[in-house]
Amino acid sequence: MAERNTSKYELTRGNKVVYVGITEDPAGREAQHRQDKDFDKMRIVGAKSTRSGAEQWETERIHTYMKNHGGNTPEYNKNTSGK
Numbered sequence: 001m002a003e004r005n006t007s008k009y010e011l012t013r014g015n016k017v018v019y020v021g022i023t024e025d026p027a028g029r030e031a032q033h034r035q036d037k038d039f040d041k042m043r044i045v046g047a048k049s050t051r052s053g054a055e056q057w058e059t060e061r062i063h064t065y066m067k068n069h070g071g072n073t074p075e076y077n078k079n080t081s082g083k
Helices: 027-037 051-070
Strands: 006-013 015-021 041-051
Touching: 006 027, 006 051, 015 027, 015 051, 027 041, 041 051
Parallel strands: none
Antiparallel strands: 006 015, 006 041
16 A cells, blocks of 8 residues: 655645645755745645655646646746656
8 A cells, every 4th residue: 555655735825836746855955945935835735645645746736736827836836747
């Protein structure tokens, strides 16, 4: 059975989502992002998931964002799947 060890998160600036991602090390990933992204807060979304479940959430979350923002991805997401 797959381990539920992957966190889902969003980086926000004010009330705007600027990045959607997944990680097994939220604190380390936030520190990495602080080096090259402008954001106020890293918000963990929901409970930890399996890696495949988190990847599916990430892709769906980016697509939902795009539907609500004229087809644009969050500022720092480079593609529509998160990979």
